[in-house]
Amino acid sequence: MTTTILLVGHGSRNQAGNDEILEFQRQWQARHPEWRIELCYIELADVLLPEGLRRAAQNSDKVIVVPLIISAAGHVKMEIPEHIEEARALNPKVEFVYAPHLGSNETLLEILKKQLNAMLKTLAMPDPKTTGVIILGRGSSDRVANGELAKLARWLFEATEHELVDIAFTGITHPRLETAVQRQARLGMTQIAILPYYLFTGLLIERIARQVQRLQTQYPQIAIACGNYFGFDPGVFELLDRRVEDAADPNSPKMLECDGCQYREQAAHQHHHHH
Numbered sequence: 286m287t288t289t290i291l292l293v294g295h296g297s298r299n300q301a302g303n304d305e306i307l308e309f310q311r312q313w314q315a316r317h318p319e320w321r322i323e324l325c326y327i328e329l330a331d332v333l334l335p336e337g338l339r340r341a342a343q344n345s346d347k348v349i350v351v352p353l354i355i356s357a358a359g360h361v362k363m364e365i366p367e368h369i370e371e372a373r374a375l376n377p378k379v380e381f382v383y384a385p386h387l388g389s390n391e392t393l394l395e396i397l398k399k400q401l402n403a404m405l406k407t408l409a410m411p412d413p414k415t416t417g418v419i420i421l422g423r424g425s426s427d428r429v430a431n432g433e434l435a436k437l438a439r440w441l442f443e444a445t446e447h448e449l450v451d452i453a454f455t456g457i458t459h460p461r462l463e464t465a466v467q468r469q470a471r472l473g474m475t476q477i478a479i480l481p482y483y484l485f486t487g488l489l490i491e492r493i494a495r496q497v498q499r500l501q502t503q504y505p506q507i508a509i510a511c512g513n514y515f516g517f518d519p520g521v522f523e524l525l526d527r528r529v530e531d532a533a534d535p536n537s538p539k540m541l542e543c544d545g546c547q548y549r550e551q552a553a554h555q556h557h558h559h560h
Contacts, residue, residue: 289321290529291341293334293352293365294485296326302487303330305516306353309485313522320529321345327360334365338372338381347380348372349532351525354386355393355484355515356422356430361386384528387484389433392524393515394440397480400512401445404478407510413446417474419465422482423489424454431458434482449474455489462493466500466509476508483514484521490514 292313294306303326310324325337332340341348350369352361369381387393401418405411418441422434434452442450449472453465460468462479469477481493497511515521531537 286346287344288347288349289323289341289345290349290351291337292322292324293350294326295354296328296330297487298329299487302485305485309517316522327364334368338368342372342376342379345379349382349384349529351384351528352386356425356433357386358425358427358430382532384532387524389437392520394437396515396518396520397437397441398444400480401478404510404512408476408508411476414448415474416447416476416478417449417469418447418478418480419451419453420480420482421453421455421462421493424457426457455493462496470504470507479511481512481514485514485516
């Protein structure tokens with residue numbers, strides 16, 4: 286039986302971000318030379334999802350679709366499943382299995398803790414009681430996706446001695462980074478560690494760097510450190526390994542990311558009604 290793993294990256298207007306996803310695929314393939322791993326993107330890059338699914342289905346009995354995406358919003362819940370359904374119709378002899386997105390879990394918590402410890406070293410190991418933490422995510426119109434960030438913030442709070450662990454977003458929803466820093470400054474934090482909740486570089490990572498530079502100028506009395514995106518952390522590779530192993534196990538339940546989800550059913554109903 287021939288199985289193809291289709292890694293689905295988001296895609297970025299910043300070519301460096303797309304190049305990093307390609308390098309991630311190469312590194313993951315090198316870890317598993319016996320696997321066949323192909324890559325496509327949702328938008329803003331080559332190859333896009335329909336073409337990626339078509340290529341993966343060629344000479345395959347099974348295609349495991351693995352989203353290299355950190356939060357489950359519209360792309361994960363709606364767009365990818367719709368394209369998989371189209372691919373199933375075009376390739377009735379091929380089994381398509383949709384693995385879950387990366388999500389919020391112990392693995393990503395460990396990565397955040399590592400990032401935080403690295404930043405505390407750059408801040409000369411200050412007192413955690415006076416060092417605020419801000420987990421900075423992309424932001425979504427999907428409350429569940431935003432809630433994943435809030436869950437990880439709570440877990441990080443319980444795993445550390447920091448009295449203030451906030452979340453902020455770079456767009457779409459609130460609070461934004463500047464508001465979170467203002468709040469922590471008012472509450473007496475003398476250091477702030479910012480943890481980007483991102484996988485790869487891109488325009489938003491560049492924007493965050495400019496924002497942090499400006500905030501440091503606005504709050505010269507506060508030492509502000511900003512961490513790196515997750516990208517090539519071994520934990521991300523290990524998490525994807527488990528996604529593939531679960532998807533390949535015939536005894537594990539096979540559900541699409543949002544099968545049975547009220548949000549998806551409502552949207553499907555509206556879509557059909559509209560047409």
